[in-house]
Amino acid sequence: MRFLFKTDYEDDIRLFPHSGYVVTYAVLFAFLLAAPFVLSSYLVSQLVFVCIYATVGVGLMILTGFTGQASLGHAAFLAIGAYTTAYLQQLGVPFYVYFIAAGLLTGVIGAMVGFPALRLQGIYLVIATISFAFIIEEVLARWEHVTNGNEGMRVRPIQLFGSSIPRDGPIFYYMCLGLLILVILGTLNLMRSPTGRAFVAIRDSETAAKSMGINISLYKVKSFAISAAITGLAGCLFAHKLTFISPEMFTLQLSIEFIMVIIIGGILSLHGAVLGAIFIVMVDPFLTFLKDDIPGVLAGIVATFGAGAEQAASVQKNVAAVASANGLKGAIYGLIIILFILFEPYGLYGRWLKIKLFFQLFPLYKRATFKRQKIYVKSERNR
Numbered sequence: 109m110r111f112l113f114k115t116d117y118e119d120d121i122r123l124f125p126h127s128g129y130v131v132t133y134a135v136l137f138a139f140l141l142a143a144p145f146v147l148s149s150y151l152v153s154q155l156v157f158v159c160i161y162a163t164v165g166v167g168l169m170i171l172t173g174f175t176g177q178a179s180l181g182h183a184a185f186l187a188i189g190a191y192t193t194a195y196l197q198q199l200g201v202p203f204y205v206y207f208i209a210a211g212l213l214t215g216v217i218g219a220m221v222g223f224p225a226l227r228l229q230g231i232y233l234v235i236a237t238i239s240f241a242f243i244i245e246e247v248l249a250r251w252e253h254v255t256n257g258n259e260g261m262r263v264r265p266i267q268l269f270g271s272s273i274p275r276d277g278p279i280f281y282y283m284c285l286g287l288l289i290l291v292i293l294g295t296l297n298l299m300r301s302p303t304g305r306a307f308v309a310i311r312d313s314e315t316a317a318k319s320m321g322i323n324i325s326l327y328k329v330k331s332f333a334i335s336a337a338i339t340g341l342a343g344c345l346f347a348h349k350l351t352f353i354s355p356e357m358f359t360l361q362l363s364i365e366f367i368m369v370i371i372i373g374g375i376l377s378l379h380g381a382v383l384g385a386i387f388i389v390m391v392d393p394f395l396t397f398l399k400d401d402i403p404g405v406l407a408g409i410v411a412t413f414g415a416g417a418e419q420a421a422s423v424q425k426n427v428a429a430v431a432s433a434n435g436l437k438g439a440i441y442g443l444i445i446i447l448f449i450l451f452e453p454y455g456l457y458g459r460w461l462k463i464k465l466f467f468q469l470f471p472l473y474k475r476a477t478f479k480r481q482k483i484y485v486k487s488e489r490n491r
Contacts, residue, residue: 123293123296140155140285141282143155143281144278144281144282145278149276152276152278152281153276154389154390155281155285156275156280156281156284156349157349157385157389158382158385158386158389159281159284159285159287159288159385160284160342160345160346160349161365161366161369161384161385161388161389162288162369162381162382162384162385162386163284163287163288163291163338163339163341163342164182164186164338164339164342164366164369165366165369165370165373165380165381165382165384165385166288166291166292166295166338166378166381167182167185167291167334167335167336167337167338167339167342168182168335168339168366168367168369168370168381169295169370169375169378169380169381170295170298170307170331170334170335170338171331171332171334171335172367172370172375173311173370173375173376173377173380174299174304174307174308174311174331175307175308175310175311175327175328175331176310176311176312177225177233177328177331177332178230178233178234178237179233179234179237179335179363180234180237180238180241180360180363180364180367181221181237181238181239181240181241181244181363182335182336182339182363182366183241183358183359183360183362183363183366184240184241184243184244184245184358184363185214185217185218185335185336185339185340185343186339186340186342186343186346186358186362187244187245187248187343187353187355187357187358188210188213188214188217188244188336188340188343189210189211189213189214189339189340189341189342189343189344189346189347190210190263190343190344190346190347190353190358191248191254191255191261191347191353192206192209192210192213192214192340192343192344193206193207193210193263193343193344193347193348194261194262194263194347194353195254195255195261196209196210197263197264198261202267203266203267203268204268206344207341207344210340210341210343210344211337211338211340211341211344212337212340213340214336214337214339214340214341214343215333215334215336215337215340216333217336218332218333218334218335218336218337218339219329219330219332219333219336221237221240221332221336222328222329222330222331222332222333223329224236225237225328225332226325226328226329238360238363241358241360241363242360244358245355245358245359248355248358249355255355257355258354258355258356259354260352260353260354260355261352261353261354262351262352263347263348263350263351263352263353264351265348265351266280266283266348275348275349275351280345280348280349283345284345284349287341287342287345288382291338291341292378295378296378298334303327303330306322306327307327307331309322310322310324310327310328361441364441365388365441367445368384368387368388368441368444368445369381369384369385369387369388370384370455371384371445371448371449371455372384372387372388372444372445372448372455372456373385373387373455373456373457374454374455374456374457374458375454375455376454376458377455377457377458379457379460380455380456380457380458383455383456383457383460384455384456387456391440391441391444
């Protein structure tokens with residue numbers, strides 16, 4: 109069992125509370141650096157998507173997990189960053205300029221969305237962000253002389269210092285990994301600043317935050333802007349990874365995937381954004397397996413137990429029809445969200461913390477350790 113004795117106020121804001129964190133993250137960082145040379149190209153490509161999804165997850169975590177503002181429109185912010193990249197690249201703008209421009213423009217639009225959302229909470233805020241996402245999708249489809257409409261836009265490889273960086277190469281992977289690390293470190297320091305503490309105060313109780321002199325409107329707009337800017341940066345790399353973008357790629361389902369990243373990973377921790385991104389990226393191969401291989405496996409099991417060839421073929425046909433049905437992916441996503449909310453509301457990272465704490469405190473561990481107690485301000489009890 110490890111005991112931490114804090115003797116200074118800075119002990120509460122250290123990035124690495126003890127040497128064990130340094131060793132663990134050093135090993136993880138060494139593995140990630142060696143990944144392009146020891147893993148297959150497919151797994152490296154999946155790691156790139158994990159980095160991009162985790163970056164968006166961190167941005168959404170700032171807005172939803174730390175400030176308490178729900179959003180189902182982050183696919184629109186990703187689209188703005190991606191289309192800014194494609195359009196400025198066609199004009200011959202260098203990478204480092206349109207990369208920063210994608211983040212700045214998306215951040216400004218995020219602040220603009222934050223202003224009308226100030227008077228909304230809960231389900232009404234969710235509806236407003238969904239409406240914003242639909243508006244952006246329609247604008248991308250109709251503004252043909254800029255976005256090329258439903259025909260989409262091609263995105264060429266990154267040109268940096270006179271050389272081309274292919275989307276499947278190790279340099280592009282390191283760029284995505286570097287962006288994720290910088291965003292995580294920046295967010296960790298943000299949450300240790302007065303701005304981050306104001307975000308958490310607003311999430312826990314707007315009435316209490318206002319009584320402490322926090323300008324709630326200002327910090328809500330800041331949260332929207334920062335979250336959108338991070339998503340816009342991820343959208344730039346997302347466009348380069350796909351090499352082609354169109355309006356139908358940035359739908360409500362993509363926003364739901366981003367929400368799943370933080371719900372499944374753990375909505376109160378940056379570690380959860382990474383774990384949730386890994387989970388979401390690996391769901392697609394599982395669904396492909398479900399669609400292509402499960403029907404044949406079940407038919408073989410039926411045939412093994414003495415059923416006729418016609419019955420086995422019928423089972424295979426019916427299961428294949430269900431697996432390929434439209435909406436199956438969305439139904440599985442919904443089921444996963446429901447299961448996590450009911451049985452593991454703290455997500456994958458919360459489960460890891462429980463396992464770690466169990467071994468640290470054994471045999472004194474109590475199941476109620478992670479049960480969050482609701483603290484009501486007197487003025488909020490009747491809401």
